Amino acid sequence: MRLRTLTALTGALTLSLASGCANGDSTGSSSNTVTYWLWDSNQLPAYQACAKGFEKENPGLKVRITQLGWNDYWTKLTAGFIAGTQPDVFTDHIQKFGQFVDLKVLEPLDDLDIKDADYQPGLAANWVGQDGHRYGAPKDWDTVALFYNQKMAKDAGLTAEQLNALSWNPKNGGTFEKAVAHLTVDKNGKRGDEPGFDKNNVKVYGLASNGGGDGDGQTQWSPFTGSTDWSYTDKARWGKDYRYDSKTFQSTIKWYFGLAKKGYMAPFTDYNIQSNQSNAQVASGKAATSFDGAWMISTYAGFKGMDTATAVTPSGPTGKRATMMNGLADSVTKNAHNKAGAKKWVAYLASDTCQSIVGKYGIVFPATPAGTDAAVAAYKKKGLDVSAFTEPVADKKDFRTFSYPITNYAADVYALMHPAMEDVYGNGKPVSSLDKVNNQINFILGQ
Secondary structure, three states: OHHHHHHHHHHHHHHHHHHHHOOOOOOOOOOOEEEEEEOOHHHHHHHHHHHHHHHHHOOOOEEEEEEOOHHHHHHHHHHHHHHOOOOOEEEEOHHHHHHHHHOOOEOOOHHHOOOHHHOOOOOOHHHEOOOOOEOOEEOEEEOEEEEEEHHHHHHOOOOHHHHOOOEOOOOOOHHHHHHHHHHOEEOOOOEOOOOOOOOOOEEEEEEOOOOOOOOOOOOOOHHHHHOOOOOOEOOOEOOOOEOOOOHHHHHHHHHHHHHHHOOOEOOHHHOEOOOEOHHHHHHOOOEEEEEEEHHHHHHHHOOOOOOEEEEOOOEOOOOOEEEEOEOOEEEEEOOOOOHHHHHHHHHHHOOHHHHHHHHOOOOOEEOOHHHHHHHHHHHHHOOOOOHHHHHHHHOOOOEEEEOOOEOOOHHHHHHHHHHHHHHHHHOOOOHHHHHHHHHHHHHHHOO
16 A cells, blocks of 8 residues: 555656646647647547637637547656646546646636536536636536347346336345346356356356446446445545445445356456456347446447447435436646637637537537537437436436545545455455555545
8 A cells, every 4th residue: 555655646746846847849739729638539520520610719729639548648648747748738537637636737727717507517516626726627427327238138028117117225136136137148048037047157147347446436336336325435525534434335335246246247357448348248248238328328329230228227225326427627737838729729618619519429418508408419310319318417306416536646546446346346355355445545535
């Protein structure tokens, strides 16, 4: 733990010192060019269209967009902060936000007059730091739903209505576990709920695996922990006390990973972050269902020779369904080479004009209501029902939405929780082992 923390802090110190003195313009930026980075290739055409609109409204300003893969993106961004080659504007993730603010590499955006009411609930507030300054303009949002293979569901005698009415509890798994068990088929054709089922030789798992979930469990266990009313920390934002030692949390995790022990969920050995994520397991026919985010709608819809659909997350002990509602933002770098142009571009990105353009591409849900409406219409035009993702945002009576955990030292939390959750999932460690990990995390946050 000390080694991980020391490494993280040493890296942070290096980044902080370097960012304060980085000069020069090795990005090729000029006084009339704004450089912008994003990681999702699917969204590139939409933002290229926004750039054309922006350039038309701002004669003399040009936007140069760079798209990088997820892993390369953060590595090169960090290196850019150190070398002075960072972009003027970049797509920011809430997981990285706290550390970037702490390292003072982001430019405050208070002068953009971003109003909470102009965006979907909670999105704007998430990007205000502990110092009260805004460092991100809302870009888009996502929720989590259950994707399923329609043919497999039909063969199992499960209707769309049934899959949208599932419930769970940590004692016996409820109708959700029953459905997942029935969707599971072994090498001999026995279903998971039939006598003689061989859990060690499974042909089709009822539920795909998306790994251990690290400290957030967004597309793994968060729909379940969220429906118990458990919260990651003592406060919605910038908490100091993580709650992975909660009995409620641990009983949920024990049940969830217990699905793999029973043979209903793909085991840890079947999961590979590079090549065999849950969507690949569904695409190959190895799994019947998968929890995944709204950003994956087009991916599942594009599976060749397979019809997929979505269902809302199962209701939990509280009687409510739950899903994380995460949202990206656009941030301006502290040492942006064209800061004035960068802020104009971010303001445009956060406007109804751009977000409606993005929505029409039917790739993500933009942060403004108008952008969201445009996206829903675009998905409908493609023949896709996305209500499993939008309903939780509109229906506060039956659904609970919650944010990605926002605290300091996010890198340290990840460094500790990533192996800890994998040990519980794949190596048979008891959930009580999370008590020690939770103490270590809270010790770091208390520094």
